[in-house]
Amino acid sequence: MSTQSRNPGDKRVQQDAGARLTRRTVVRAGLAAILAPPWLHSLSPADAAAIRGIGPDGEIVLGVSAAFSGPSRGLGTELYRGAKSYFNHVNENGGVNGRKVDLKLYDDGYQPDPCVKNTVKLILEDQVFLLFGYVGTPTVTRVLPMLKKFQAQRVYLFFPFTGAQPQREPPYGDFAFNLRASYRQETAGLVNNFMRIGRQRIAMFYQADAYGRSGWAGVRAALARHGVEMVGEATYRRGSRFTGSFRAQVEILKKATPDAVICVGAYAACAGFARDAVDLGLRVPIANLSFVGSENLLNLLSQGQDDPDAYARYLVNSQVVPSYEDTSIPAVKEYRELMARYDPQVPAELVKEAYTPFPHSFVSLEGFLDAKLMVEILRRLKGKPDRTGLEEAVFSVRDFDLGIGEAVSFGPDRRQGLQKVYYTVVEDGRFVTLDDWKAKFG
């Protein structure tokens, strides 16, 4: 029984193999051999044909599906800007082993179905080298089964902007590599700190989807370790805007008389909730996870306020990267320099709604660190950008210094590079590191 390849690349290989060896072919091959870049000389024709994700000029193409439109467009935009600033820097300085790194971008608006379609396009049509910088749990959890489906082609997802468990655990953990700490670690840190200062009645406001549930599960597990249960919970629909009302959710949580509320959502809804909570008298610490997009959250809460901290003084946000204000950290210094030098913008064809980016943000710093580690991994492929060597290249990263004071290591049982969680609060209209929980919220 013959099988027909559905992959256009495979078809091309079959056709090439069947081509007749003529004098013209030999001359062409000779010319190609002379003109080809040096790295190609080390590859057999079969190897060269097997390479996916290499652009016409030999650049390595990474596929990105992220939110560049909709209420969460700030997340995709900031993550892209941070990553792009580092890739631009690398490309300007000779690339990775002589190759430039290019990003193939698609917008999914933080919705699962478009994300799945984009991923199919990236894998089958664009044949990108790997998937990079996806945004969101509901999107990534729907893409993971597809990576399993294409496991023979070794399509990996690198450094998605989500701390959910599905891409960290079986059965899909083998197809993704994470840099950031997990939501489980973030929520556990928040719960532990609240417990330590005597705030035991924890309630939750979360997005009614996989992201929200992931955070909910983390909070629940952390509370269980302290022998307590969540006192209340309220949800909102993904895609809710800041202008919407969250009073129903606040009323639900008020009945539970919580000591603190942990929010697992995107910035538009979490800002709306914080606003309505303060307005309705629910004045307790309101914690948010790193995914929220802290600067966008603060921006919404400060708009049109005489006192910019009126709503924001109750916020405590966990972060998975250090403060971008701390220029004593080498990577932060480099990030600020490169962001100032390149100030990358999302390509105009992907911009559907206006968005004013921040000069610096936690999300763009994360994107920057993602790109920095990605480049290091590509560099370890040693001039042979073959997907089959990717996993080995990742596992060779041991105690790597990204420049943030935390060594990064990967291994077969360790598919997450960073473990540390940072906590920030708003002071004078900006996020600063929270050192003393007792003094702030005790």
Add this chain to the structure above:
Amino acid sequence: MKIRKLFQKTQFGIFALFGLIVLSTSALTIYTVQTHLSTEYESNSRNIAKTIADASVDILLNRNLATLQSLIDQFVEIQGIRYVYITSDNGEYLAHTFVPGIPEAIRNSDPFETATVKRTLPGMGEFVEVGSPILAGFAGTVHVGMDLDVIGLKIQRAIGQQVYLISILLLVGVLGSIWFVNLAARPLGDLLAFAVKLARQEEPDGAQDERILARDDEAGELARLLLHVAQHKNAPDEPPPPAAKGAG
């Protein structure tokens, strides 16, 4: 439209018969469609609940609640399904699709219930809820809520289409019956006019008289007989004209 007195009762009878047919057919259709669709929706809900339950076993055992949520979110996109929630083996709500929160009526209900239950949730509407045990109930229970308003709307639409068709048939039937009655009544009208003319001892001369006399049915026979009687009432020995074949 002129209907002869003779056929007024027939006309009424036809209306009554059609009306009865329409009412009884509509009632039967409403009952059938409602029963059929309700059963079908309940059956679909049960199948969906079972599908989720079957797919949830590994996910639940791995405590992967984000994937579980992702799974149930996909089913809520199906028309008619308004909510899905999963309770654990100890009755805890592990995943759900409620916004802004789990309704009190659900919280106060039996988390292990798998029988069909009708629920009224304030602010949400009326629902039919079915359940399906996960791993024979040892891993939890899946609950699926179908929106009765959506089902009702679909039933109304289906019934509306049936009634629309029957109403068109009724209208066509009634118009047709009027036309047929008038068709049958017209010779009688001509015959009556002809008889009146004879009674007034007027000579038959118009086209209407010619038409009634030329008919080969009972009306024509009667017209010719009346003419014969009128013409020969003073000459009784002359035999009447022969009756048409088959005439009674």
